[in-house]
Amino acid sequence: MSEFTFPQLPISKALPDLCATLDQHGNVVLQAPPGAGKTSTVPLALLNSEWLADRKIIMLEPRRLAARSSAARMAELLGEPVGATVGYQIRGERKIGKQTRIVVVTEGILTRLLQSDPELSDTALVIFDEFHERSLQGDLSLALCLQSQEFFREDLKLLVMSATLDADAVAGLLGDAPVITSEGRAYPVAIEYLPHQQVPDDPRQLPGLMSRKICELMEREHGSLLAFLPGVGEIRQVESNLREALHDRPDVLIAPLYGDLGKNQQDAAIAPAPSGQRKIVLATNVAETSLTIEGIRMVVDSGLMRESRFDPNTGMNRLVTTSISQASATQRTGRAGRLSEGVCLRLWSESRQRQLPAKNSPEILLSDLAPVMLELAQWGVSEVSELRWLDLPPPGPTAQARVLLQELGALDEMLRITAHGKAMLALGTHPRLAHMMLRSVDLQLQQHACLLAALLSERDIFRGEQRWDRDIHKRMEVLIGSAKNNSADRGAVQRIRQQAKAWQAQLPANSRTNQQASTPDPLEATGILLGFAYPDRIAINRRDRERRFLLSNGRGAHFSHDDELALQDFLVIADLDGQGRDARVQLAARISKPALYEYFDDLITTRESVRWDDSSGRAVASVQTLLGKLVLEEKPASDISPELLSRALLDAIRQRGLRTLPWDKETENLLERVRFLHAQRAAFPDLLENTELPDWSEDQLLDSLEHWLLPHLNGLNKLDQLRQLDLKNILLAQLDWPTQQRLEQIAPTHIQVPSGSRIAIQYGETPPVLAVRLQEMFGLGETPAILNGRYPLMIHLLSPAQRPVQVTRDLSSFWKNTYQEVKKELRIKYQKHFWPDDPLTAQATSKTKKRMENR
DSSP: OOOOOOOOOGGGGGHHHHHHHHHHOSEEEEEOOTTSOHHHHHHHHTTTOGGGTTOEEEEEOSSHHHHHHHHHHHHHHHTOOTTSSEEEEETTEEEOOTTOOEEEEOTTHHHHHHHHOTTOTTEEEEEETTGGGOOHHHHHHHHHHHHHHHHTOTTOEEEEEESSOOHHHHHHHTTSOOEEEOOOOOOOEEEEEOOGGGSOSSGGGHHHHHHHHHHHHHHHSOSEEEEEOSSHHHHHHHHHHHHHHTTTOTTEEEEEEOTTSOHHHHHHHHSOOOTTOEEEEEEOGGGSSSOOOTTEEEEEEOOEEEEEEEETTTTEEEEEEEEOOHHHHHHHHHGGGSSSOEEEEESSOHHHHTTSOSSOOOGGGTSOOHHHHHHHHHHTOSSGGGSOOSSOOOHHHHHHHHHHHHHTTSBOTTSOBOHHHHHHHHTTSOHHHHHHHHHTGGGTOHHHHHHHHHHHHSOOSOOGGGGGOOBHHHHHHHHHTSSOOTTSOHHHHHHHHHHHHHHHHHSOOOOOOOTTOOOOOHHHHHHHHHHHHOGGGEEEEOOSTTOEEEETTSOEEEOSSOOGGGGOSEEEEEEEOOOSSEEEEEEEEEOOHHHHHHHOGGGEEEEEEEEEETTTTEEEEEEEEEETTEEEEEEEOSOOOHHHHHHHHHHHHHHHOGGGSOOOHHHHHHHHHHHHHHHTTTTOTTTTTTOOOOOOOHHHHHHTHHHHTGGGOTTOOSGGGGGGOOHHHHHHTTSOHHHHHHHHHHSOSEEEOTTSOEEEEETTSSSOEEEEEGGGGTTOOSOOEETTTTEEOEEEEEOTTSOEEEEESOHHHIIIIIHHHHHHHHHHHOTTSOOOSOTTTSOOOSSOHHHHHHO
16 A cells, blocks of 8 residues: 555544544444545545454445545545555446455445345445435445444444434434544635525426526636536536537536446546636536535535435335425535635525425435345345334335235245345346346346346436337337437447346346246337336226326326327336326336236236126126236126125115115214214313224225125115115124213213203214204203213204204303393294293293193
């Protein structure tokens, strides 16, 4: 290793304290602001530590570009080439030599190392850089390292570094680890906001606004500029705008910067501008941390980012454009103050700044967890709670991931990893794509499958208008070489072919043990392979004007515009945006019905089905051939079993509504009383404790007909026979005896009033109503109440003609303040009835004065 001198950076003051703390502790947290120099300096400062003992330091970077850049910077400080003392390993690229002692890794590389050697026997320290980004792989790797430290390697040291981090929470996760804080040396950055009226309402206005503001800043200020945009599409639009606007400015270079760019283009964006020139770097949030872009003193921030979110309800990822957090805004602003005083223009209003979330949401709460669950199964963990996480993986996506992995054959019934699952994991990609590649072997489609997997892992290779063509097979023809497309992204095509070649080398040789598996023609092959990866997204054409398809998982999808694929009977959909009732198809391939029967017979089932045909008033039975929720074929059934007839009646009830059933007053009263008590659970928890109250809302009753009504339909096959049902007792059977007793006690059907009459309580109103003639309430000072006297009823006081003369929940106030006025009117209108001056001492009655005298 060459001798070197540390550059004078803000982190330098914290290095002695950090080295001493790591000498004494296994885990440490380092908090240092952007530009402090921690990424390139800390690993080098630890190289001479005694505890290192000729073992390695592994540093995890969340981004490939940052991994390459930080390794190059450390090697430069040592005066060595990359691959000597400092090396890196990312997906598809490795520069490590025999003497390498610092290895910068990213993506799932650290996880692979842990799975192959849980002790990390040749490693003394693992550094988690920029941990505030909370990448999925970062959280997983830290959880595995903590368990490795606990069970195998007490001497393994962990260092978590970040600029904007909840240091106390991380320190707690690391066993109350000490926290080292480095002061920054950022130059002042003047922050400017847009006036509220200039903030665009439509995201499509962003590229134009960004282009104008960049030109204004370049005229006003000196130095180079970094602009943050949400995605590649916006970068390309702004780049085009700027090249047109600045075509006569040879002193200004325009450089895009995002993860999928080629290495040379990325290096050019990071490098300092040549003498006498200035640079405009258009970047995604890849430039937010770790990277130092030379000469930047201006930042224009769109305030937006793009992230993939997993919806467990649909089983699909969707790419969403969302606001950045306050922490990200701080990070981005700091890029303008690393070398001198700078300026940051935020394309949102100052009031909006206060509404931004404090920090970004961790990927583990937003992502598809199938890759994580497969890793955990290989690690030997079946429950996520067995590991220590900063945020526990949520139960919905966790359950969804397990179901998918079992369907793909990666996990057995006991959630243990299978041999097939281990082979999938070895390929180092999403389980869906790994399963597809392994299934391709028996069909002699390895090259096709590996290209398809690499294509699905990359951005779309089609550019411009051709991106609207949703047929993924046309992309495959370009990759295979059977078709030319001058607008295809050559860099992406080259990366896809390289990755596919690497995967193909990992696949086993074709044994042809399955002699029934025939090799399909290329046009059919793409759809069949996609079906292996996405069996839940095999789709059937609904044949309507909206170009809609039904997926085998029961969800819907549609084409947003005319497309050849929209005319196909069956598709396999690889990419959906996942938004709304019907997601939009982004990429798909055709597949034929014969291919479904030949290659997906394990997913195909048959069942008897019956539905109610309301127009004919009878049950219609059929035998259906199904693939998931898709009906491939349907034939009339000759006989209908009694059970299916009963289910047909349920179908009729759902079509017609609950009013089809024989409701009488007593049954409706029971229903309303239970609904009332169900609604009062939160307000009176002590009264309703240990009382099992079902949800008897109309929707819930319809959804649960199989549970409460189906057992009573045996032998019935016509709608008019439903009149035989004792609906009240059927519903009562859903309540246990203590609940029935409690119902009678606190929500009685009737109340006895002073006249002696038992008056029914109307629970269908809110609050429940007691409608009673005013004369029958004489002598009663307080409002009748239910729920053990804690819930006053709404009293409708009626005239002798049963018409309301007053509505009140405060009977005492009525007697005191209102009765005398009401009495005047009633004496005139109902002269035969008794209207006393003092209602509280008068006798309650339901009779006229004459009948009272006769009595």
